[in-house]
Amino acid sequence: MVHRNALEQNRTRILSKVQLNESADFLRGLGVEPEGQEGLWLEALTHGSTGEKRNYERLEFLGDRVLGLSIAEWLYERNDDAEGKLSQRLNALVSREMCAKIAREIGLPVHVRLGKQARDDGGADSANILGDVMEALLGASFVSRGFDPSRNMVRELWSKEVSGYAGRQKHPKSALQEWAAGNRRKPPEYELIDRSGPDHAARFTVRVSVKNVGTVDAEANSKQEAETAAARKFMEKFS
Structure with missing residues (x-):
């Protein structure tokens, strides 16, 4: 039984190496050496639509916390803003939309492993999927290398956004709420009028x-x- 398990582990390791080969250079460009932990990095790139037992969801859960702490610490170090402004910037910088933007900038979409239907449905450009995989990579980095190298990765990838204007302006919903109050109007009301597409590429x-x-x-x-x-x-239209 032990011998059989060892053979199975070796077979899985070889398969992981083959599947990850095309993405190895991409990962090295992020400062990561996947050799020896191919299964972990393959998991971070794998969407549930492939039908494989392990996908990025658990690593995404972990990476979300790594990203949040990394950005929060960075913002705290950079200025003396009050808690409200720090939170405003943090929310913008760790949003799924921002994670997807970073993912596109580094060329992540072509390395995401999707089932055929999910890929045909445009999953490789889905902000939901790209944002999740970006966080999963941070989770894998934390598991394999610890917090400090993962924080350094965040600081390199998010440098332009932290130095820029992301989150400096008031959130549009808050701005509209205040505009309505200031103009003696009733609060804005939001209504979901349509939902289309599969779960992994919903609109x-x-x-x-x-x-x-x-x-x-x-x-x-x-x-x-x-x-x-x-x-x-x-x-933009009414104010």
């Missing part, structure tokens, strides 16, 4: 309305992002 259409002012529709990969987009469009 949500949300309508925001302010009584006696108007309505605006917007579409995105999640309900939250659609609400944000609708609030932004409303402000």
